[in-house]
Amino acid sequence: MDEVLVVKDLHVHFVLENMTVKAVDGVSFHVSEGEALALIGESGSGKSVLGMTILRLLPENVRVNGKILFNGSNLLDLSEEGLREIRGKEIAWVPQNPATSLNPVMKVGIQVAEPMEIHLRIDRKSAVQRVANLLKFFDINPPEKRVNEYPHQYSGGMKQRALVAMGTSTKPKLIIADEPTKGIDMTKKVSIVELFRKIKKNELSLLLITHDLPFAEKLADRIAVMYCGQIVEVCNVKKFFKSPLHPYSKALLNSLPSRGLKPIKGNPPSMVNPPKGCKFHPRCEYMSGRCLEEPQMFEIDGNLVRCWLYD
C-alpha cells in the first residue's frame, strides 16, 4: 500500500510571552491509501493541533518544524497558493463543531457546492445540482428541498452530514475529521459510523481525531495514541482493543464504562513543563528508575510503542 500522508518528526510550538507550549513534540506517523487511522488521546494532548498543522490552519506565530509529506511533497514548503490546490481538493477537513462551522445566513446547498465551484471549476448551477445527489447519498431528505434551506433548519446530525458531504464533494484523497462524534448521542453515532464506512469504500484515506474509543474501534484500521504532544503507541486496531502495549493505553481503556470505569491516577501533564523522561511516568503503574530517561519507539510485531518495558 502506498503512503498518502507521512508525518516526520513534527514539532509544533506556541511561543507566548514567557513560555513555550509544546503542543506537538516530535511526532511521526503515516496514513496509507484506503486506510483509516484514528488518533486518540485526552483533550489537551495535541490531537487537534496536529490535525490543523497538516492543513496549515494555524496562525503565523506558531513554530512548526519537521516534515509533512503528502503524496511525496512537503506541505510545509508549499506557498499559500500551492497549498490552496491541496486544501479542500486533495485533503478535506471535517471540523469539530458542525453548529458553528456553517454560515448561518447562506443556504446549505450553496455552501456545500463551494469547494466544487472552486476546485473542480463547475458553475454554480450544476454544482448545486450535484449537491442534491450528495445530500441524498448522505440521507438528507428530500434533497431538492434541503439544498435551499438554511443551517438552522437542519438538525445537528444533518449539519454534520452536510459537512461531510462538503468534504467529500471534490473526491479528496484524504479526509481529516476532528471529533466527529463529540456531544452526539448513541443512536446518531450509529449513523455517523455508517456514514464514514460508506465513504471509506471509495478508497479514501481517513485520519480520525477522536477521544471516543468505541467509535475508533468501529472505524479505524490502526490506532495512534497521543499523550502530551507525543505519539506513545501505534497499533493495529484489533490488537489495541484486546491487549494494548503502552501503560497509558491500558489505563485509558480501563477508564471506559464498559471496562470498569477506573480513572487514571494523577492529573494530565502540563504542556509548558512536561515531566522529564517518559511523560507518563508520574501516573504510570509500571514506573521504574529508567523512566526518567526519555524512551524511544520500540517495534513489537509491526506495532510501535514508546515505553522502556519493551526494551
Added chain:
Amino acid sequence: MIKGINLSKIYESGFISKKGIVAVDGVDIEIREQETLALVGESGSGKSTLGRILLLLTKPTSGKVIFDRVDLTRLRNRKLRDLRRKMQIIPQHPEDALDPRWKLYDSIAEPFRIHKIAGKDDEEETVHKLIELVGLDQELLRRYPHEVSGGELQRVVIARAIALNPKFIVCDEPTSMLDVSVQASVVNLLMDLQRKLSMSYLFITHDLELADIVADRIAVMYAGQIVEEGIGVLKDPLHPYTQTLLGITTPISREAITPRGCKFYNLCPERSSKCLNAPKTVEMSGRRVKCHLYMEH
C-alpha cells in the same frame, strides 16, 4: 424520596394558531432514598425537561411532584426556595453554570449567602472542606472559571451542589463533554459522595454503558414517555425501543414521526394493528413496560 405523578409539559408556540410541542407526556417516576435512577434516551426525548420539572425549575403543565410528602407544584415561591436546599442540579455544561467574573471560591460560597447560613469564618472553613471533598486543591479557589480544566470545573459545580447537604440531585449528563479518563474520575467521585452523604440521584445520560454502571434502576425515555423501567433493563430489555437502542434489533424506518397510538409505531419492528391505540404501562416482576406486546388482550 421524590415522586412525579402524571407529569406533562407542553410548550406552546405561535400566536394565532397555537402549536403545542409535548416534551413530557404523562410520566410517573419515583426515586427512592439513596438510590440512583438512570434516565436514558436520545436527545430530544425529554430527559432534561423531566429532570428540571422534578426540581420545579420548569413548571409542569399538569401533574404533581411530591418531595418529602409535600406537593411542590402547589407551593409558593418562598416555601419552594427553602426546599431547594434539599434538591440540586449538576448540569451538562459546568462553564455555563458558573459566573465567569467570579472566583471559584465565591461560586461555591454562594449557597450559604443566599440561604444566610454561615458567618464569614464558618463559610471559609466549609468551602475549604467542600473543595477537599471533591478532590481539588485549595489553591484553585482563587482562580476564575476560564483558568481551570473542564473536569476541575465540573468538580467545582459538584462542590457547590453538595454545599447545603441536599437529599436529591439531578445529574444532567454530567460527563458527556468530558474525556473518558476524566469521566471515570468524576463519576467515581459522584458515587463516592452518594455513599458518604446518603443522597438520591436522577442520573440523566445517553451513554447506556455508563447508565448500567452507576444506576440501581434504569428508566428509558422515548418521545416524552417512559417506555420501560426497572432493574436489569439493559441486560434483558423488553420494550422494542430499548431493544433497538441496544442494537439488538434495527428500526424499520428512519423517519420518527409520532402518531396517535404508540409513539414508537413508525419505527417498531414488532408493530401490529393494536399499536394504533396508545399502550398502557404494565408491571411484571418489578419491571414496568409500556407496550402492547405485554398487555393482556
